[in-house]
Amino acid sequence: xxxxxxxxxxxxxxxxxxxxxxxxxxxxxxxxxxxxxxxxxxxxxxxxxxxxxxxxxxxxxxxxxxxxxxxxxxxxxxxxxxxxxxxxxxxxxxxxxxxxxxxxxxxxxxxxxxxxxxxxxxxxxxxxxxxxxxxxxxxxxxxxxxxxxxxxxxxxxxxxxxxxxxxxxxxxxxxxxxxxxxxxxxxxxxxxxxxxxxxxxxxxxxxxxxxxxxxxxxxxxxxxxxxxxxxxxxxxxxxxxxxxxxxxxxxxxxxxxxxxxxxxxxxxxxxxxxxxxxxxxxxxxxxxx
Amino acid sequence: xxxxxxxxxxxxxxxxxxxxxxxxxxxxxxxxxxxxxxxxxxxxxxxxxxxxxxxxxxxxxxxxxxxxxxxxxxxxxxxxxxxxxxxxxxxxxxxxxxxxxxxxxxxxxxxxxxxxxxxxxxxxxxxxxxxxxxxxxxxxxxxxxxxxxxxxxxxxxxxxxxxxxxxxxxxxxxxxxxxxxxxxxxxxxxxxxxxxxxxxxxxxxxxxxxxxxxxxxxxxxxxxxxxxxxxxxxxxxxxxxxxxxxxxxxxxxxxxxxxxx
Numbered sequence: 106x107x108x109x110x111x112x113x114x115x116x117x118x119x120x121x122x123x124x125x126x127x128x129x130x131x132x133x134x135x136x137x138x139x140x141x142x143x144x145x146x147x148x149x150x151x152x153x154x155x156x157x158x159x160x161x162x163x164x165x166x167x168x169x170x171x172x173x174x175x176x177x178x179x180x181x182x183x184x185x186x187x188x189x190x191x192x193x194x195x196x197x198x199x200x201x202x203x204x205x206x207x208x209x210x211x212x213x214x215x216x217x218x219x220x221x222x223x224x225x226x227x228x229x230x231x232x233x234x235x236x237x238x239x240x241x242x243x244x245x246x247x248x249x250x251x252x253x254x255x256x257x258x259x260x261x262x263x264x265x266x267x268x269x270x271x272x273x274x275x276x277x278x279x280x281x282x283x284x285x286x287x288x289x290x291x292x293x294x295x296x297x298x299x300x301x302x303x304x305x306x307x308x309x310x311x312x313x314x315x316x317x318x319x320x321x322x323x324x325x326x327x328x329x330x331x332x333x334x335x336x337x338x339x340x341x342x343x344x345x346x347x348x349x350x351x352x353x354x355x356x357x358x359x360x361x362x363x364x365x366x367x368x369x370x371x372x373x374x375x376x377x378x379x380x381x382x383x384x385x386x387x388x389x390x391x392x393x394x
Numbered sequence: 395x396x397x398x399x400x401x402x403x404x405x406x407x408x409x410x411x412x413x414x415x416x417x418x419x420x421x422x423x424x425x426x427x428x429x430x431x432x433x434x435x436x437x438x439x440x441x442x443x444x445x446x447x448x449x450x451x452x453x454x455x456x457x458x459x460x461x462x463x464x465x466x467x468x469x470x471x472x473x474x475x476x477x478x479x480x481x482x483x484x485x486x487x488x489x490x491x492x493x494x495x496x497x498x499x500x501x502x503x504x505x506x507x508x509x510x511x512x513x514x515x516x517x518x519x520x521x522x523x524x525x526x527x528x529x530x531x532x533x534x535x536x537x538x539x540x541x542x543x544x545x546x547x548x549x550x551x552x553x554x555x556x557x558x559x560x561x562x563x564x565x566x567x568x569x570x571x572x573x574x575x576x577x578x579x580x581x582x583x584x585x586x587x588x589x590x591x592x593x594x595x596x597x598x599x600x601x602x603x604x605x606x607x608x609x610x611x612x613x614x615x616x617x618x619x620x621x622x623x624x625x626x627x628x629x630x631x632x633x634x635x636x637x638x639x640x641x642x643x644x645x646x647x648x649x650x651x652x653x654x655x
Contacts, residue, residue, distance in 0.1 A: 106527050118515060301513050307471065308525040308572070309501035311494070 108317035115301075115318050116325070119294050123326060126290035130330025131337065133282040134376060138338040140272040141368060146361050147268055151261040153359050158187075158226035160239060161252040163219045168247035176245060177222055183238065185230040190223045197221065219249060280379060283330070287323045287380045288387035295319065295388065320384045327380020331373045339363060421485045422446045423580060423611050424470070426637075429479035431465055439465045441635030443479070447613070449579070452606040454622055455615040457632035463615035466632065467582045470613075471503050472496045484579070501529065504573030504581040504610075508588035510565045512572075514558030518549065521557050522571045529576060543571045547601060563594040567601065574605055581605060583614045587621065595621060 106114075116123055162180075164173055173191055180189045192200070197218035202210060226235060232255060239251040295302060305315050342363050346353075353361055363369075424447040432438035439462040447453055455463045468474045469481055472488055481488045483499065491499055512521050519540055526536045544550055547567040552560070557568055566586060573581055583602060587595035599614075599621050606612045616622070622629055626643035 106533075298513075300511055304511055304513065304524065304572075305528065306497075307473075307500060307505055307511070308528055308576075309497040309499075310528045311497045314528060 108321055112318035112321035112325070115294065115298060116322055119297060122290055122293060122297075123322065126286055126326045127330045127333060129286040130283050130327060130376065130380070131333035133279045133286070134331045134334030134372060135337050137272070137275055137279040138334055138364065138369075138372060139341075140268070140275045141372075142338065142342065142364055144265065144268040144272050145364055145368070146359075147261060147265045149362055150359055151258060151265055158230050158235070159254065160224045160226065160235060162222040162224060162242050163249045163252065164221060164247055165249045166216065166219065168220070168249075172247040173220065173222065176242070176247065180222065180224055180238075180242075185227050185234050185238070187225045187227050189225075192221050192223055194218045194220050283327060283376065283379045284383040284386070287326050287383035290326065291319055291323050291384045291387045294322065316385065316388050319388055320381050323384025324377045324381035327375075327383075328373055328377035330380075331376025334376075335364075335369050335373065421482075423449045423451075423484060425480070425482040426466075427480040427482065429469070429481060430477045431462070431469065431474070432477060438635045440469075440632075440637075443635075443637050445630065445637060445639065447611065449611055450606070450609050452603065452612045452614070452627050454627055454629040455613060455632060456617055456619075456622060456629060459617065461632040462635065463617075463632055464584050467505070467584050467613065467615055470580075470582060471500050471505060501525075501576065502579050504576070504578040506566070506569050506573045506581065506583045506586045508585040510562075510569045510589075512557040512565055512568055514556065516557055517553065518544070518555050518557050518560070518568050519553035521568055522553075522575055525572060525576045539575060540571075543575045546574075546604075547571045562589050563597065566590060566594075566598055570598070570601055570605070574610065578610065580611045580613070583612065583616075585616055586614070587616060587618060592620065596624065599624065 162176065177189045177191055180186050194215040195218075197220065198213070198215045201218065224238075235253050236255065239253050242248050242251050302315055342361075346361055350360055353359075364372075424445070426443045426445040429440050429443040430438065431440040439460075443466070455466060457463055465474065469476055470483065470488065472491060476489045479489075484502075486499075488499060513524075522540045522543060523536050526539060531539070540553065541550075544553055547570050549564065549567050549571065552564070557565060560568065566589075570586075581602070586602070587598050590598060595618065602612050602614060603625075614621075622643060629640045629643055631638040631640065
């Protein structure tokens with residue numbers, strides 16, 4: 106009888122124990138997958154904003170159209186600039202109100218919306234090049250301020266760093282939880298199958314022979330637990346996206362994405378490996394028959 | 395035995411199909427050489443035990459509870475280690491085997507316990523097949539071999555039954571079948587009739603005698619005096635850490651008195 110068949114026989118006899126363990130492992134992995142999902146989407150957002158290559162040059166209220174045209178012409182001659190679009194106060198107000206039924210914003214006069222030059226930069230424009238252009242524009246008398254959105258990217262990068270740290274911490278907790286759950290289950294299983302193990306040792310089974318099915322059971326618990334977690338997180342993700350996709354798109358400019366397949370597959374592999382390691386560790390001391 | 399030999403995996407050459415080792419065949423199967431064992435320093439269980447058991451012998455071990463019958467058997471299958479002295483099984487010192495060699499020793503020894511040690515939710519067939527599965531014997535041969543052994547212990551046709559639903563006598567027969575299915579050189583029986591009524595005990599003893607008839611050495615530990623008197627056999631009486639060897643059974647009072655004297 107192969108170790109797999111022996112593991113199947115053992116798993117069938119203690120199936121309630123295994124189901125409980127799989128569920129506990131799944132709960133731990135759901136926490137980790139959810140944290141990773143947030144990290145992944147913040148990263149996508151940061152990358153999207155970092156790549157967006159645009160800047161808004163807000164003009165002073167007293168800046169003339171001629172001054173704006175002059176800046177516009179100068180900007181068009183810069184190598185990294187793809188296009189420049191003048192947005193008047195009226196245009197800005199119209200764009201903000203477009204598709205919104207907000208009475209407060211509707212009551213605001215055009216003067217509340219500064220005229221601007223919307224600059225689109227080429228993809229190869231580095232952050233330092235953008236910063237240099239912004240600094241040059243900033244000193245012009247007609248320019249009120251220049252928004253390069255870099256501060257937002259930096260903030261997102263900071264959020265991402267914190268998120269990665271939190272996810273790493275959570276991962277450590279999850280790893281400990283998975284090891285603890287699987288090890289406890291295997292110990293319980295071993296207690297329930299004490300006679301089987303004792304008999305196996307008495308008839309000349311090697312420790313490896315005795316261990317193998319338990320290690321397989323541990324690996325299966327870890328794998329199924331993490332698979333279940335992926336399924337649950339995937340289902341939750343689809344539900345959230347189907348309800349809030351438009352709002353999220355309008356708010357942050359991107360549609361949320363699920364974990365990359367290699368991350369999801371990696372979590373399943375890690376789950377299986379952790380289960381096997383936990384089972385191996387829990388058996389080391391208990392096999393001294 | 396050299397130190398190098400002591401470290402080598404234990405692979406006796408007596409199993410059918412293996413190469414015959416004439417040197418091993420000439421040695422006694424078991425030699426206890428000044429064996430000491432104590433769980434507490436002030437209460438030794440075995441004190442300088444010296445014994446030699448030849449191939450094919452049937453030997454009773456008897457004595458009061460705590461005399462060391464089970465300990466002696468546990469020393470044999472390396473569940474415990476001697477404090478000093480040597481136990482030679484087929485010329486190999488059991489006490490000096492490396493942990494990874496112990497399973498190979500145990501594959502040559504069948505053990506039967508008072509509490510049967512069966513996996514009750516498994517079928518009889520699965521319980522008996524276990525030692526063959528450990529050896530990696532093909533399923534086809536396992537099926538044939540288990541069928542034969544179950545016939546031999548009087549459980550032909552009961553292979554599919556769950557071990558837990560059998561009577562005590564039947565469960566002990568399953569345990570015996572499991573012990574002999576690999577054709578071991580030695581069978582150890584640790585109070586195998588302790589949980590059985592007198593008639594069943596005699597039946598089980600008969601089964602061990604049948605096994606012994608095929609050339610298997612049987613060491614039968616019991617404190618049931620009635621079993622010792624059924625047939626005159628070699629009896630080793632353990633008491634106060636010492637062994638008294640009575641070659642022709644306790645029934646021969648004159649011989650016993652002679653040994654005591």
